[in-house]
Amino acid sequence: MLTLYNPICSLYNPIYYTTIMAVEYDGGVVIGADSRTTTGAYIANRVTDKLTPIHDRIFCCRSGSAADTQAIADVVTYQLGFHSIELDEAPLVQTAANLFKASCYRYREELMAGIIVAGWDKRRGGQVYTVPVGGMLVRQPVSVGGSGSTYIYGYMDSNYKPNMTKDQCLRLVSGALSLAMERDGSSGGVVRLAAISETGVDRQVILGNQLPKWSTA
């Protein structure tokens, strides 16, 4: 849980306490995030887009300090774009993930950033890499992050199975995010989804009244 509540500078420190998630399937990845940015108890932006493109087929999901994650994403986008031109082909997701790790680890004392990097490349297909606070890097078939993530570990463990289809992944992610948004006060708004595969990126927004409903809600 990324909490570093500082009442003195909370007005100047917008935070994505958030819930973010990414799942691999055969042929690509599905990523999702809520849309709430808070400064203290005020919701500064209720329609934030936390799914940021880094390259044509590589996205990152951002949680933690809004400023820190935007700055890191900008740096990595530049570095990856340059690298891709030198290589003269599409970059690997693993490369993007390592660039995030390099920045997050080197400046770990100053930063508060939890990032999930996900995308498709032709060498390994769909991949999800997670770079939590502190700067470690690990590849996982499914990863959740942000303050709302604690509430959905159980749901994820019981509902994720290897070799799911893209639609099953979309349902898993939208279901998990809506559960987390229901329980976590720091997550909310709409659910933003993106499905990344060889053919391209397919983005969706699920509005509050269209979210999956559960019997206790």
Place this chain on the structure above:
Amino acid sequence: IMLDESSEPGWLSEEVKTGTTIIAIEFDGGVVLGSDSRVSAGETVVNRVMNKLSLLHDKIYCALSGSAADAQTIAEMVNYQLDVHSIEVGEDPQVRSAATLVKNISYKYKEELSAHLIVAGWDKKGGGQVYVTLNGLLSRQPFAVGGSGSSYVYGFVDAEYRKAMSKEDCQQFVVNTLSLAMSRDGSSGGVAYLVTIDEKGAEEKCILGNELPTFYDQ
């Protein structure tokens, strides 16, 4: 070199907490309570087989979480008070009465205590009932989860709970929830204890670690 290193093991000076995952759920005709069995003092597990489902009366149990000493003491006090009360009224006490007794202690001493008890049982007036007494409130709910491990399974229980589940469904629901929480929460683990209470009485069950359901990544 550490000059002031203590020769005493760390866990002797740490507060003993039942890190825990506890859950209780109503069904038509009774309740099912479940808990893990880990008691930790800092990072050491001082008891790996503790039964956190404590008897308050024949058909009323409570699930303990938080500080082990505080929770056990509240349960013992309420057990005594309920015995006296049931003799005075001449019949089995209501679940609501037990929950109110727990709530009274939790609320009066809320600054000094750090324990959360979920009270559940069966009585002939209201059937199966589950009450939460967190921080001194009293609220009846169709089901309740508590303890440090509960954070990880809020999403799961919200998604899986359906109204009007049968007794066997509830038992399976409780076991699944405990298993998921125990695999994610470092302060929960060991075996799973289950108590099913209905009109006929209370049935206790213990499910060993290797008999618990497994999910992805286990």
